[in-house]
Amino acid sequence: MSGRKNAGKASPFLLLLISVGCFFATYNFLTMVGHGRSRDAGPRKILGGVGGVGGGGSDPSKRFHVALTATDALYSQWQSRVMYYWYREMRDRPGSDMGGFTRILHSGKPDGLMDEIPTLVVDPLPEGADRGYIVLNRPWAFVQWLKKSNIKEDYVLMAEPDHIFVRPLPNLAHGDEPAAFPFFYIKPTENEKILRKFFPEENGPVSKIDPIGNSPVIIKKAQLEKIAPTWMNISLKMKEDVETDKAFGWVLEMYAYAVASALHGVHYSLRKDFMIQPPWDAKSDNTFIIHYTYGCDYTLKGELTYGKIGEWRFDKRSYLRSPPPRNLTLPPPGVPESVATLVKMVNEATANIPGWDEER
Structure with missing residues (x-):
């Protein structure tokens, strides 16, 4: 480390x-x-x-x-x-x-x-x-x-x-x-x-x-x-x-x-x-913090494939050596609202943080 x-x-x-x-x-x-x-x-x-x-x-x-x-x-x-x-x-x-x-x-x-x-x-x-x-x-x-x-x-x-x-x-x-x-x-x-x-x-x-x-x-x-x-x-x-x-x-x-x-x-x-912890907590409307410690893996039909890399995924461990790119693809229909909210909030942050793509 x-x-x-x-x-x-x-x-x-x-x-x-x-x-x-x-x-x-x-x-x-x-x-x-x-x-x-x-x-x-x-x-x-x-x-x-x-x-x-x-x-x-x-x-x-x-x-x-x-x-x-x-x-x-x-x-x-x-x-x-x-x-x-x-x-x-x-x-x-x-x-x-x-x-x-x-x-x-x-x-x-x-x-x-x-x-x-x-x-x-x-x-x-x-x-x-x-x-x-x-x-x-x-x-x-x-x-x-x-x-x-x-x-x-x-x-x-x-x-x-x-x-x-x-x-x-x-x-x-x-x-x-x-x-x-x-x-x-x-x-x-x-x-x-x-x-x-x-x-x-x-x-x-x-x-x-x-x-x-x-x-x-x-x-x-x-x-x-x-x-x-x-x-x-x-x-x-x-x-x-x-x-x-x-x-x-x-x-x-x-x-x-x-x-x-x-x-x-x-x-x-x-x-x-x-706080909530997607993908296990499905809703974000009754919390203050999203804790994205778990990987979110789904099929394109919106089915959870936890423990197996999905056709669509957001997992912070995918970005160990570089930050996630701007404008991540949103999850497919059927994925819990909490997961969609998480990705939208990451996208909003990366779109507005100056020099996001610079390795610091």
Whole structure:
């Protein structure tokens, strides 16, 4: 991946000191969180419905800063450009609580988008520390950003390059209760044996761990400042544990964030309407974000051929080394509206971003 040759910029000794410090901070929480505020350990309430509770753009105290973690790989760059385009389109519309924006670039050096997207360069993990799992750089990037940033908003939205805002996003958090999207594949109660290594019994039932990842999440900056070092520490420890690494795989860092939140007594309002993931979610009229993590493959008759390259397809992985061309072919009739909307929004962004075809 891009940025590896610069990985030595953060010394292993510095990382060791940070990790040790995070370990003791986590240890302290193991003995104190159980004495925090009492909370129902049963199933979490899942909310829905676009609009819901949000600032509507009228209350400056509800504004949140959009924080996007990214690398300098072309694959990450073109997604970040599309994402930033739609952030700018939605930011000032009625109903939005979107504030400032920062791309947290964890490749360790500036890239060609510095003048296009507000960016803070942070160090990647030392060479080999991510064990080939580049997502481990995300919690380390947030730890650095939170120490270096001086944002004016009290809240933060943690986002990813493959997010597209389909409508203005209000602040879905409720004061000290942040908002997060519930992922069906994050199942704390089904993984109790493994999670007890990181969430001991004295902290209560594992049902206190919400079925979330770190993104999308809207959370108070003060809460994230406490969670981020623990999140980083647990991510590294999970990756080092063979059983945990094998069980959680590519969602390991998501579990680490959920566990870190629970250790700090932070629980989330679960918002199914936060985002959709085509092709599985067919409609975009009841959501705020399209997350295009899955490939969309169809026959020319509009039949899904997931797992098999279709006669028509849109898959971000088709554009690992170059951005998608302008004016992508729209899907055939019968394909879900969400997929058509996704391609139309990518086309609108690429048509209006100057220098789209330039490799940056």
